[in-house]
Amino acid sequence: MTISKKSNAFEKIGKAEVLSRLIDIFGSTNVSNKQVDLYPYSYDMTENEPHMPDFVVIPENKEQLVELVIFCNQYAIPIVPYTSGNNVGGLTIPDYGGIIVDFGKKMNKIIHVNGNMMYALIEPGVTFGQLQKYLEENYPHLRYSYPNAPPYAGVMGNALLSGMTNLGAKIGSMADSVNGLEVIMADGDIVRIGSCFYGKEEADLNSWWSRYPMPDLLGLFVNWQGMTGLVTKCAVQLWPKEPVEKPQLAIFFGLTDLAPFLREVGKIDIINDIAAFSVEVAKMEVGIPEPVKYPEEPYYTAVIPISAKNEEHLNVKLNLLNEIVEKLNHQGTNIHLIDYNEFSKLYDLKARNIYDLPSQILSLHEYSGLTWFGAYAPTDKFEELIEKTDKIYKKHGFPPFNYLKIMKGGHYGIFRPIFRFKRFTERERVFKLAEEIADTCIALGCIPYKTPSWLTAKLREKINPGWIRLFEKVKRCLDPNNIFNPGRWNTSPSSNKN
Numbered sequence: 001m002t003i004s005k006k007s008n009a010f011e012k013i014g015k016a017e018v019l020s021r022l023i024d025i026f027g028s029t030n031v032s033n034k035q036v037d038l039y040p041y042s043y044d045m046t047e048n049e050p051h052m053p054d055f056v057v058i059p060e061n062k063e064q065l066v067e068l069v070i071f072c073n074q075y076a077i078p079i080v081p082y083t084s085g086n087n088v089g090g091l092t093i094p095d096y097g098g099i100i101v102d103f104g105k106k107m108n109k110i111i112h113v114n115g116n117m118m119y120a121l122i123e124p125g126v127t128f129g130q131l132q133k134y135l136e137e138n139y140p141h142l143r144y145s146y147p148n149a150p151p152y153a154g155v156m157g158n159a160l161l162s163g164m165t166n167l168g169a170k171i172g173s174m175a176d177s178v179n180g181l182e183v184i185m186a187d188g189d190i191v192r193i194g195s196c197f198y199g200k201e202e203a204d205l206n207s208w209w210s211r212y213p214m215p216d217l218l219g220l221f222v223n224w225q226g227m228t229g230l231v232t233k234c235a236v237q238l239w240p241k242e243p244v245e246k247p248q249l250a251i252f253f254g255l256t257d258l259a260p261f262l263r264e265v266g267k268i269d270i271i272n273d274i275a276a277f278s279v280e281v282a283k284m285e286v287g288i289p290e291p292v293k294y295p296e297e298p299y300y301t302a303v304i305p306i307s308a309k310n311e312e313h314l315n316v317k318l319n320l321l322n323e324i325v326e327k328l329n330h331q332g333t334n335i336h337l338i339d340y341n342e343f344s345k346l347y348d349l350k351a352r353n354i355y356d357l358p359s360q361i362l363s364l365h366e367y368s369g370l371t372w373f374g375a376y377a378p379t380d381k382f383e384e385l386i387e388k389t390d391k392i393y394k395k396h397g398f399p400p401f402n403y404l405k406i407m408k409g410g411h412y413g414i415f416r417p418i419f420r421f422k423r424f425t426e427r428e429r430v431f432k433l434a435e436e437i438a439d440t441c442i443a444l445g446c447i448p449y450k451t452p453s454w455l456t457a458k459l460r461e462k463i464n465p466g467w468i469r470l471f472e473k474v475k476r477c478l479d480p481n482n483i484f485n486p487g488r489w490n491t492s493p494s495s496n497k498n
Ligand SMILES: Cc1cc2nc3c(=O)[nH]c(=O)nc-3n(C[C@H](O)[C@H](O)[C@H](O)COP(=O)(O)OP(=O)(O)OC[C@H]3O[C@@H](n4cnc5c(N)ncnc54)[C@H](O)[C@@H]3O)c2cc1C
Pocket: 080, 081, 082, 083, 084, 085, 086, 087, 088, 091, 092, 103, 124, 147, 148, 149, 150, 153, 154, 155, 156, 157, 158, 161, 162, 163, 164, 165, 224, 225, 226, 227, 229, 230, 231, 232, 364, 365, 485
């Protein structure tokens, strides 16, 4: 059943009039109010309650969007920006109805790549698969950094939501890789942020190379989940593609052996990333049907992408990695390293899927429902997080599925308990599990990202009141009528009134 929370969106103007205005702006083929077209936007893969939008529009350019925003602001009609709805947090479910703006269909061009300054200027709908193909064909010496998301998920959404990807151990949060944005504000003003801010009219395509050193206004749009404006262009950093690669697979036999390894390996700048999974689910990647751990099996496995400038450079890195394992095993852990290329040959190349990103990672797509408590985490709490969540999974009758990473040279970590479930029959069960895990992880200092409303309600109880007051002042200042994605961070249309 899909519903909308009570909203006064169409108190000031009738829906028929809205439809006619939307058709004026976007053309009749790019607007719909038909249930059959709206339904797919009313839900996502998560536990979050579905809600129907009232309209969907497919924009082609920013001029249309300026007209839309001015119109919606006048009548306080919600606008929910959407790319492909793959955020895994209920973030594009239109809690208060209104208009879905689907950027994925037509605003999906790679506008420019600057090979020297190593960035790509893209429209919001560009996907990981599209960017990867484009770079391979045109800039084979450059690469982007990819998450475990499917190839059809959006690059910009991931960067603006502080995604974590397969260069995470080096570069950290993807939000740090955004050089600049073009944004339409609630009053219809178009702003450009970053080094592209020079120039009265359109920015020079080669001017999107840095976010600093001016005041960092980009923070007004990063992690705001589409609540502060409509982004129409985004410049993301690219990186040199190192020619030699030799990924490793690490296997951890003790429940918490992974924790010190992540901390040690993060600090010495030899790996691109580390993606550690509970073994129950890691085994499913190579075709083992049931998520079960047998008594003598390891608790965790980790894929470790390592690349280098030449063989000599690679050997230095591999030696350093082996030294860490030897040192930790000497101190009592039981960790093994395996050449991932050799390992994957055993499994008919299925195991490559989790390394050759972007790809459709099978174990994440096997059920009708997928959700997580995806969190940035203090790495010195990894042991406690692993031990406590392990018990909670078992108590609720779910196989453990934790995903851990180290980010930006060890400065912070990722702790992401993942829940796969049958969306139509297990929603309540998974919600109870997710809540208990969230409470436990938040108590240990974790900070969730891609947050559904039930989680932001919980966070609001814990967060310093000064932070909340500033957050609300910024939101009111940028979006006085709360038209942009209302409901996120529990900003209902009425909560924006002073
Ligand atoms: C199986 C799976 C695995 C995943 N693994 C990872 C992972 O390992 N690491 C990781 O970081 N992520 C992961 N993700 C999440 C995914 O990478 C990102 O969240 C995704 O790329 C963004 O999704 P999207 O483009 O569909 O954006 P959407 O879900 O459509 O939108 C994301 C947010 O951005 C807002 N938005 C969209 N367009 C605009 C715009 N033009 N202006 C302003 N706001 C806008 C939306 O309102 C919403 O709040 C995974 C997802 C799936 C399904």
